[in-house]
Amino acid sequence: MLKDLVEAPLIQLGMTAADWEEAVRVAAAPLVENGKVTPAYVDDIIVGAKEHGPYFVLTEHVAMPHARPECGALDSAIGITTLKTPVDFGSPANDPVKYLFCLSAKDDDDHIAALQSLVELLGNPEFFKVLDEATSAEDVLEFIRNAEEGTE
Amino acid sequence: MAKEYKALVCCRAGMGSSMMLKIKADQVISENDMPIKTEHGNLDSLNGFTGDLVITMSDLTDELSRDPRVPYALGITNIVDKVEIKQKLDEFLATKANEE
Numbered sequence: 001m002l003k004d005l006v007e008a009p010l011i012q013l014g015m016t017a018a019d020w021e022e023a024v025r026v027a028a029a030p031l032v033e034n035g036k037v038t039p040a041y042v043d044d045i046i047v048g049a050k051e052h053g054p055y056f057v058l059t060e061h062v063a064m065p066h067a068r069p070e071c072g073a074l075d076s077a078i079g080i081t082t083l084k085t086p087v088d089f090g091s092p093a094n095d096p097v098k099y100l101f102c103l104s105a106k107d108d109d110d111h112i113a114a115l116q117s118l119v120e121l122l123g124n125p126e127f128f129k130v131l132d133e134a135t136s137a138e139d140v141l142e143f144i145r146n147a148e149e150g151t152e
Numbered sequence: 153m154a155k156e157y158k159a160l161v162c163c164r165a166g167m168g169s170s171m172m173l174k175i176k177a178d179q180v181i182s183e184n185d186m187p188i189k190t191e192h193g194n195l196d197s198l199n200g201f202t203g204d205l206v207i208t209m210s211d212l213t214d215e216l217s218r219d220p221r222v223p224y225a226l227g228i229t230n231i232v233d234k235v236e237i238k239q240k241l242d243e244f245l246a247t248k249a250n251e252e
Contacts, residue, residue: 048164053211055163058172058231066168068194091211093229105167112171119172123232 002078002117003145009034010079010102011137020054020089020097021046024065027081027100034077036104041072049089057091059122066103073104076111078118080140082131099131117148157248158203159190159226166194169209172231177207180237186245198222205244 010030017023028042044067049055057063067073079102086096101118105111121127121144130143161177163170174192181188188205198206198221205224206216213227224247226240 052164052215055209055211056169057211058169058209059233060230064168064172066165068165069167091229093210103168105165111167115168115171116175119175119231 001148002114003141003148005076005078005111005114006080006141006144007077008137008141010077011140012081013134014084015081016084017087020087023083023087023097023100027065027079027102031077031079031102031104036075036077038072038074041067041104044068044071054089054091057089057094057097060094061086061096061098062094062122063089063097064101064103066105069105073106075104076106077104078102078114099128121147156187156189157205159188159205159207160197160201160203161190161192161207162194162197163208163212164195166192166197173207173209173228176231176234177237180234180241184238186241188241204248
């Protein structure tokens with residue numbers, strides 16, 4: 001479940017970043033600090049986006065930066081970062097990005113249920129309202145727990 | 153039995169966007185009874201790919217539509233928009249129907 005992969009220290013609200021690259025680094029920083037990914041993993045996200053374009057921009061204002069598991073995913077986790085001022089990622093349909101869900105997926109299976117809930121939340125305007133209005137990580141976690149309750 | 157088309161849903165990493173895109177595409181396929189079966193992978197999965205269709209986030213589509221290993225590249229711009237996904241899968245199926 002998503003609630004198992006999102007931990008309070010991985011949630012950052014109202015952060016600032018000058019451009020997409022800094023936004024990715026800001027979003028990934030707590031995953032590095034908490035031993036979820038190596039610094040090389042973060043570099044690989046940036047390299048990948050430069051090579052192939054922002055393939056992890058998923059819907060309006062939403063990016064899910066991630067790299068290949070073998071590039072330094074240590075433990076499956078999803079971070080949540082909101083930006084005070086959205087930045088362009090070079091995705092005409094979905095720019096500017098305000099919400100970043102940095103993903104570390106260690107193996108192919110344990111994160112699938114989490115991604116399933118996340119993709120449903122991304123279609124729920126209420127979720128973004130909570131992200132905009134939350135004053136603490138706990139507000140966000142509570143919404144996720146409640147949203148997943150019915151699906152367990 | 154009608155032909156079933158094989159689709160590869162992929163992204164660079166093969167773990168994140170592609171998995172989510174597969175989840176949404178499968179919802180649309182099953183809700184609309186489309187004859188498409190999906191699997192997911194990363195860009196390396198294109199080596200030896202023998203299916204009919206490759207689905208990715210649209211930022212990769214330009215690159216893929218020039219790739220000789222890709223028979224038909226379908227790019228999605230908004231992962232939560234089932235209308236977009238359905239419309240693009242319908243276009244694919246219509247193209248296939250015209251070929252036969």
